[in-house]
Amino acid sequence: MHTPRSARSTPQRTAFALAATVLATLVLGNAIPAASAAATPQAGPSLFDCMKELRNNLKTVATTLSDPTQTELTLEAVTTMQVYALTAKPMAPSNLEQVPEDERDAHQNAFRADMARLLGELAALEIDLLEGRREAAMERVRGSLFKLREAAHERFQEQG
Numbered sequence: 373m374h375t376p377r378s379a380r381s382t383p384q385r386t387a388f389a390l391a392a393t394v395l396a397t398l399v400l401g402n403a404i405p406a407a408s409a410a411a412t413p414q415a416g417p418s419l420f421d422c423m424k425e426l427r428n429n430l431k432t433v434a435t436t437l438s439d440p441t442q443t444e445l446t447l448e449a450v451t452t453m454q455v456y457a458l459t460a461k462p463m464a465p466s467n468l469e470q471v472p473e474d475e476r477d478a479h480q481n482a483f484r485a486d487m488a489r490l491l492g493e494l495a496a497l498e499i500d501l502l503e504g505r506r507e508a509a510m511e512r513v514r515g516s517l518f519k520l521r522e523a524a525h526e527r528f529q530e531q532g
């Protein structure tokens with residue numbers, strides 16, 4: 373039987389529902405009155421949660437990317453990574469307190485800039501896939517995306 377277009381669950385819909393949930397949690401988290409906010413210490417995903425989602429979805433990307441029959445799954449995982457990169461972008465890097473006080477603003481900006489770079493890489497990955505450049509997409513994951521992740525972890529993870 374024909375399923376009406378509006379009732380189908382597409383990757384876009386799933387990603388949108390996820391983005392809406394993450395954003396609603398962030399917005400509502402800010403709107404919680406002070407008294408109940410005290411009882412709800414951490415509304416929404418933490419930086420660590422975002423990183424776990426990035427890792428899990430990157431695994432999906434890596435295992436599906438070479439298979440043209442799995443492009444929808446790859447695109448869904450890339451889109452989910454974009455949502456979590458966007459969610460992590462305004463957060464504080466784990467080692468902010470370890471940086472001298474007069475360098476903290478610059479360090480925070482550098483973290484945000486690297487998250488924006490990650491979003492750029494993920495957008496480029498999505499465009500490569502949508503326009504049929506599978507080899508370029510694989511090269512991006514192995515090359516610039518991997519390098520960005522390694523350099524960012526070196527710079528922003530807490531030491532010791």
Ligand code: HEM
Nearest residue numbers: 419420423426427430465466483486487490521524528529
């Ligand atoms: C595809 C890209 C990325 C993946 C898959 C990823 C994955 C992860 C994972 C699995 C962890 C947990 C600890 C570990 O195993 O090392 C982590 C931690 C962390 N990542 Fe990423 N990451 C990515 C990109 C980035 C970027 C671009 C930044 C900074 C702009 C960043 C900043 C951090 C920080 C600060 C931590 C420590 C979090 C904490 O202390 O709880 N990551 N990441």
